[in-house]
Amino acid sequence: DVKVTQSSRYLVKRTGEKVFLECVQDMDHENMFWYRQDPGLGLRLIYFSYDVKMKEKGDIPEGYSVSREKKERFSLILESASTNQTSMYLCASRLRSSGIQHFGDGTRLSIL
Amino acid sequence: GENVEQHPSTLSVQEGDSAVIKCTYSDSASNYFPWYKQELGKRPQLIIDIRSNVGEKKDQRIAVTLNKTAKHFSLHITETQPEDSAVYFCAASKPTSYDKVIFGPGTSLSVIP
Numbered sequence: 001d002v003k004v005t006q007s008s009r010y011l012v013k014r015t016g017e018k019v020f021l022e023c024v025q026d027m028d029h030e031n032m033f034w035y036r037q038d039p040g041l042g043l044r045l046i047y048f049s050y051d052v053k054m055k056e057k058g059d060i061p062e063g064y065s066v067s068r069e070k071k072e073r074f075s076l077i078l079e080s081a082s083t084n085q086t087s088m089y090l091c092a093s094r095l096r097s098s099g100i101q102h103f104g105d106g107t108r109l110s111i112l
Numbered sequence: 113g114e115n116v117e118q119h120p121s122t123l124s125v126q127e128g129d130s131a132v133i134k135c136t137y138s139d140s141a142s143n144y145f146p147w148y149k150q151e152l153g154k155r156p157q158l159i160i161d162i163r164s165n166v167g168e169k170k171d172q173r174i175a176v177t178l179n180k181t182a183k184h185f186s187l188h189i190t191e192t193q194p195e196d197s198a199v200y201f202c203a204a205s206k207p208t209s210y211d212k213v214i215f216g217p218g219t220s221l222s223v224i225p
Contacts, residue, residue, distance in 0.1 A: 033213070040121070042201060042217035043156070058212060090155070094213075099144040099163075099205055101213060103155040 003027070006091050006104040013111055019078040021107050023091030031094040032074035033101065034058075034066065036087045043090065049074055050096075081111045114139040116204050118216030125192050126224050133219045135202035136184040142204040145178060145185045146213075150199045159200075160187070192223045 007022035025032065033048040035058075045058030049068040063085060067075040074093075078085055088108050092101040115138040125131050137145075143164035148156040162169045162176045162185065169176050173192075178185040189196055199220050205213040 035215075040217065042118075043215040045212055045214070048212050056212070099146060099161060099213075100158050101146075101148075103157070105155050 004091060004093050004102050004104040006089075006107050008107050009105060011107055011109045013078075013081050013109070015080075015082055015111055017078075017081045019081050019109070019111075021076040021078075021089055021091075021109070023074045023076070023093075023104055024072050025074075025093035025102070026072065027093065027095070027102075028071065029093035029102075030071070030096040032068065033092040033094070034064075034074065034076045035090045035092065036060065037090055037106070038087050046076065046089075083111050085109065086111045114142060114204055114206075114214040116202060116214050116216040118202050118219055120219060121217065122220045122222075124222045124224060127192060127194060129192055131187075131189045131192055131196070131221055131223075133187045133200055133202070133221070134184060135186070135204075135216050136182075137204040137214075138183065139204070139206065140180075140183065141206050143207050144205045145176070146203050146205075147176060147187050148201045148203065148215075150201065150218075152198070156201060189221075192221075194223050194225050197221055197223045
């Protein structure tokens with residue numbers, strides 16, 4: 001069974017801090033994704049990576065960056081956290097030959 | 113780019129009735145259409161998917177239909193049960209591994225016992 005693990009379920013940070021959200025998958029999937037989930041707005045794609053060291057902007061990349069140095073790990077970075085980045089963040093991975101995304105449990109991030 | 117719309121945003125049905133959620137997409141190159149279910153406080157999980165070479169797919173009480181000409185697809189849940197209560201997301205993606213998956217805004221389904 002595919003396992004996608006996000007490092008924290010809940011995280012509280014202060015405005016201006018640099019924040020790292022980590023995601024690890026154990027199934028050798030090529031593709032990995034970061035989404036933000038807000039009420040009424042669904043799942044909005046922040047960044048995705050189709051392979052190691054590869055990244056593509058999603059629909060809302062402003063204020064975020066990502067890192068994919070190893071195949072199993074995809075990190076989301078908030079360079080200088082702001083209160084409007086308070087949200088639920090979901091990571092997902094996908095095998096290239098399959099359309100199926102597997103999600104982590106999410107990180108609920110609060111920026112104070 | 114691709115845009116996926118989903119209706120209704122909320123849906124309440126009596127237990128045992130059917131529920132239908134509809135989605136439209138804009139990019140005719142999209143060929144894979146999954147549906148995800150997200151229960152409260154849990155991760156989204158795939159419940160059914162359909163590819164563009166198929167018009168309909170069924171899995172027990174759940175079915176999905178696809179109309180490529182009209183660029184819309186629908187989720188049908190029959191004999192609804194309280195455990196079907198959740199948020200349902202439709203999505204669309206294109207064939208290559210370099211393409212992102214675009215989700216609809218979600219439908220909150222409540223099944224009233």
